[in-house]
Amino acid sequence: MARIVMKFGGTSMAGIERIRSVAARIKREWEAGNEVAVVVSAMAGETDRLVNFCREASSLYDPREYDVVVSSGEQVTSGLLAIALQAIGVPARSWLGWQLPIRTSDGHGSARIGEIDTTALSASMADRTVAVIPGFQGLAPGERVTTLGRGGSDTSAVAMAAAMKADRCDIYTDVDGVYTTDPRIVPRARKLKRVTYEEMLELASVGAKVLQTRSVGLAMKENVRVQVLSSFVDEDGNSEPGTLIVGEEEIGDMERQLITGIAHDKNEAKITLTNVPDKPGAVASIFSPLADAGINVDMIVQNVAHATGTAPKSTDVTFTVPTADLARSLDVLEKSREAIGFDAALHDPRVAKISVVGVGMRSHAGVASKMFTTLGERGINVQAITTSEIKVSVLIHEDETELAVRVLHTAYGLDAEEPATA
Numbered sequence: 001m002a003r004i005v006m007k008f009g010g011t012s013m014a015g016i017e018r019i020r021s022v023a024a025r026i027k028r029e030w031e032a033g034n035e036v037a038v039v040v041s042a043m044a045g046e047t048d049r050l051v052n053f054c055r056e057a058s059s060l061y062d063p064r065e066y067d068v069v070v071s072s073g074e075q076v077t078s079g080l081l082a083i084a085l086q087a088i089g090v091p092a093r094s095w096l097g098w099q100l101p102i103r104t105s106d107g108h109g110s111a112r113i114g115e116i117d118t119t120a121l122s123a124s125m126a127d128r129t130v131a132v133i134p135g136f137q138g139l140a141p142g143e144r145v146t147t148l149g150r151g152g153s154d155t156s157a158v159a160m161a162a163a164m165k166a167d168r169c170d171i172y173t174d175v176d177g178v179y180t181t182d183p184r185i186v187p188r189a190r191k192l193k194r195v196t197y198e199e200m201l202e203l204a205s206v207g208a209k210v211l212q213t214r215s216v217g218l219a220m221k222e223n224v225r226v227q228v229l230s231s232f233v234d235e236d237g238n239s240e241p242g243t244l245i246v247g248e249e250e251i252g253d254m255e256r257q258l259i260t261g262i263a264h265d266k267n268e269a270k271i272t273l274t275n276v277p278d279k280p281g282a283v284a285s286i287f288s289p290l291a292d293a294g295i296n297v298d299m300i301v302q303n304v305a306h307a308t309g310t311a312p313k314s315t316d317v318t319f320t321v322p323t324a325d326l327a328r329s330l331d332v333l334e335k336s337r338e339a340i341g342f343d344a345a346l347h348d349p350r351v352a353k354i355s356v357v358g359v360g361m362r363s364h365a366g367v368a369s370k371m372f373t374t375l376g377e378r379g380i381n382v383q384a385i386t387t388s389e390i391k392v393s394v395l396i397h398e399d400e401t402e403l404a405v406r407v408l409h410t411a412y413g414l415d416a417e418e419p420a421t422a
Contacts (some may be wrong), residue, residue, distance in 0.1 A: 002223040004165040007157035010044035010232035023084040039157040042073025063108035092130040097137040104138035111146035116163035123185030151212030162222035172231035176241035180260040188415040258360030269326040275343040278305035278313040
């Protein structure tokens with residue numbers, strides 16, 4: 001007997017028929033003798049609808065009341081799934097975030113989970129009752145409902161698995177696993193059987209949309225084994241094996257796994273500040289105002305300082321921000337122009353980040369060289385570069401994204417013999 005947390009996303013819960021299909025899937029695990037807790041998202045599109053209601057009610061809405069409204073989507077699906085399970089003979093009950101409770105910080109709209117009381121939940125599961133828990137929500141100090149931010153249901157599921165000391169956290173979505181790259185761009189992309197936490201964290205952070213970055217980081221911290229599976233199965237419940245995300249110690253022969261995948265992200269905008277004074281504190285004067293405004297900066301490149309005549313040395317600083325934050329970033333920088341001392345703020349929203357990820361980089365040289373050579377041979381210009389222990393990322397023009405992904409996927413030997421089916 002195993003203790004399993006099963007998480008179903010919005011597409012899996014999009015309507016009563018799909019909820020019945022989810023219930024049938026859960027019943028098979030329950031009949032196998034497993035203790036089961038289920039975390040659910042709102043129906044596909046429902047959270048957006050609720051967010052728009054808040055905006056229509058007031059552009060300056062109270063974030064505490066916003067959380068009350070948007071958390072209701074998961075409350076609906078948790079209740080409906082419990083009803084569907086009961087209808088097919090599976091004892092089930094729903095547990096809202098405040099009923100367990102799931103204790104969080106008071107950061108409404110972006111709360112962080114502190115602790116989860118599983119006492120009552122464990123007793124219920126010991127009696128063979130399936131627990132259905134709405135994801136994305138918790139309870140702040142002062143007994144106010146909070147939400148965890150977009151993608152928060154994945155985080156809820158991993159946190160529940162950690163608190164319950166579950167054997168595994170199965171995340172069911174509309175894809176059947178983690179691929180070497182996007183199969184829509186590269187039909188020969190291969191589904192990976194196992195991926196390390198570090199690789200998945202890097203892939204998620206640079207554009208892979210399978211799992212939310214925060215949930216992967218939590219799984220790595222708490223050593224929760226996560227499996228990505230498709231929720232769309234045949235009538236007998238058969239589906240292809242998914243991808244297991246685990247620690248390095250569970251993956252044998254690490255030396256052979258040089259590159260795990262190629263990720264891409266078009267949600268990047270490039271900003272270049274020209275003639276920034278080359279002096280101590282200059283870089284801090286750029287990025288401190290952006291941080292204060294809650295804007296995340298990604299790739300950063302500082303050019304070699306140069307001087308003209310007797311003028312003080314200056315340099316150009318290039319960095320990227322999320323495309324949605326470009327206008328706000330430029331406004332923040334313009335307000336800080338005098339303190340920073342730059343001449344101009346040039347910007348380009350038509351860029352994309354391409355990343356090569358793999359734990360094998362730790363023990364193999366030449367990964368970056370192959371990347372740059374491959375892109376150069378196809379005439380793709382590299383505008384910026386960042387690296388980590390297991391990742392190399394470059395910034396290119398967005399029109400060359402698909403070409404870059406395809407040629408790199410082939411260059412690193414990731415193509416499958418037969419086209420993948422996503």
